[in-house]
Amino acid sequence: MIIPVKKRIQIFDTTLRDGEQAPGASLTPEQKIVLAKKLAALGVDVLEPGFPVSSPGDFAAVETISRLVHGVEICGFARAVKGDIDAAVRATRDAERRRIHLFISSSDIHLRHQLRKSRPEVVAAAREMTAYAKQFSDAVEFTAMDAARTGIDDLIEMVEAVIEEGATIINLPDTVGYALPQEYGEMFRRVRAGARGADRVAFSAHCHNDLGLAVANSLAAIGGGATQIEVTVNGVGERTGNCALEELVMALETRGDALNAKTGIALEQLYETSRMISGAMHFPIAYNKPVVGRNAFQHESGIHQDGLLKDRSNYEIMDPERLGIPRSMIVLGKHSGRHALKDRAAKYGIALEGQELDALYDAFKVAADRQKTVSDDELLRMVSSATGQGVQVYELGDVQVLAGSAPHRVAAVSVRHLSSGREASYTSTGSGPLEAVISAIAQGIAEEIAFAGLELHSLGSGEDAQAEAAVMVERGGRPFRGTAVHRDIVMAAGLAYIAACNSALLSSEEEENAAAAQ
Template identity: 50%
Template sequence: MTKQIQFFDTTLRDGEQTIGVNFNVEQKNAIAKQLENWGVDVIEAGFPVASKEDFDAVQAVARAVKKVRVTGLARARKGDIDACVKATADAAHKQIHVFIATSPIHRDSKLHMTKAQAIDSITEHVTYAHKFFDIVEFSPEDATRTEPDFLVDSIQAAIDAGATVINIPDTVGYTNPVEFAALFKNLRENIPAFDDITFSVHCHDDLGMAVANSLASIENGATRIEGTINGIGERAGNAALEEVAVAMYVRKDYYDAENNINMKETKKTSDMISDYAKMPVPHNKAVVGANAFAHESGIHQDGMLKNPQTYEILTPESVGAAKTSLPLGKLSGSHAVMDKLNEMGFSVDREAMKAIFPVFKDCADHTDIVSEEDLTRIMSQIHATNEVSA
């Protein structure tokens, strides 16, 4: 049976923790509506207890969207939970996300708690949250650096207290796909209700493996992926949800999983986040970068002109991007140059290219990209030379 994978977007919460990023309420509303159009299942709209502005933003988003589920983040504290209750009161669909750190370094250095105290806090606060929310998501922060046995104990305590979603955060981007698989194997073997619980993952990109770890979790029992658009977020950021979505789309043969993402809204969603965050998308960024569907190498261009599938596993149209481009530079071959000249209205065949291509190469050696103006100048030069020769 094909799995259904939920997408949990935390662009408005963890994404806003990116240094220098500060979305206003109007922008958060617009982002939330676009995320709903894109097809996410859950929007983490903020951390309501953090500030009045954050509370107001969560409340505004809760009122603005109708199909997607809205959540606020809460530490294992009753005041945090109360703020989430109030902020999401008007949401058509809602849940809460409660967390407490469980790793030794966090228990000892940050919380100054024993294991027993951490378990007591999980039980107390998940139970309290469950009074107000049918869906309570619990996260053992820094799960991937938590002792395997204690991770099981923490999760079981949350389930016993009423949690129906368990999120496994790789809070500092520490783990790798093989270790993530082992973590899930341990949970499956030791959590009796594993198949009745929605298991989620929240991966950070400190070692560049957030998307790979998220995809590995799908193979090993997770049915919800948390992340952000363009991978923005704390430090090196989060799993880029558009990359996870496209990997599932292109490799559906491997992952055998579905989701509700409207792929054609991907580029529009990415552009909105880039604009509001004032963070340009790197040109070489997968899926949404300016170079994602551009080919300059002569070998690649020749292949693309003969059959686009030689070098393109995903069409730009499928993610709402502009058409494939074949920018002309010093690595371009005569086939691409001839094709471009004919597209511009010049009648050029392979015989003509014997004279044109050396002039093109000389031009390309002295510029980054050969423009249409450059090509027009080259053709004028060739034409003038032919007239003189005649």
């Protein structure tokens, strides 16, 4: 049996250009440089850092990225206009490998209502500007904007013209997210079969998500012969965004045998890259977003939790740890069962059976019916009550924060070390109250535990709304997570930080005890 060789799909990342065009997603040149380096480490093949002619800041960002970011092809974006192409050429002149990417509309709708030019005029401009760009770069990508709504004969005419002038990559975008997968894949097949010279160039797909079909259409394009897909991290972009890099990559990774395709993306970098883009653009990630969403690998249903604890493959088709996602797959809520509760307690080194487990389960159900989830902080208190012994290492006492218009906030906290009974107070400052509180608590944690991140979410609305905080810490290179719920966001963050530290310390104690028993 001959195993077919998987087609290598080039990943063209336009997060810093098309993604930044989303309202409110603007990035500073300095942010673009940091993110460009991260995208290169992620393993994208082509990076489009901006639109050089659009602003001095974008030009400077593309120019600096071209000089500093290595191991990836840098793409200069331009309209089919000499001034745009000149700016793209200048901005990318220091790149190890560069590409000039020019575009012009191809559909009757755009020609009639936006460009207000005849088709012969537009084809002539496409031909002339492709030839002009070819003087400066061997790699020239041509985009027929709104290709998915262009008549096939008209599209083939334009594609043939730019291939004759030296275009090496032909991008046929679904600019407004209108196409259906079968239509989009068929468009690629027909253009590749009908355009003279199509066998000499690569074909690319750029899909928008207006009907929620960007990833499906991109996969259909691969089936139609595309070897490059244009994506953004988290699917950011104009209107409803672009094909999401992480979703496309994991579709190819998970179903690569059926799709006969693969990428060169470093999967372990996906989660961290997603979080960096979300933070820099101030675009929160939907809880139910595939691959990187908060709920993507979390399970509350008791049936699912039981099946998952027996074998991950029962309810997960991807391994989150391969993507750099901390393993926190069990969410304790009112649908959770005894198996999940017992397993979570065991992660803290606490073995529960019989009456102790029943007592904990009864208390847990009362709390879970009252609120959406039961946090780690609250669970540890329940375990202490059910077993009659303290199981936490540290406990947060009083918290006071001084806020105001001054540049720094002041926080004073008390931290109790439960096994020794010692309690001490600590004071610190920060640019905000949360930073000040976390910094003060950290002084009371004797062990080497590094703060790694904080998420805050609102549970409900109105005067009785509560804040849910999730804090990530690292100890010995391993990530740990703690959660807490409180009506005060500062208290929620502080309690979650203590819970995360307890998780790290109790997990370490459990491992040490297990090793000693062997």
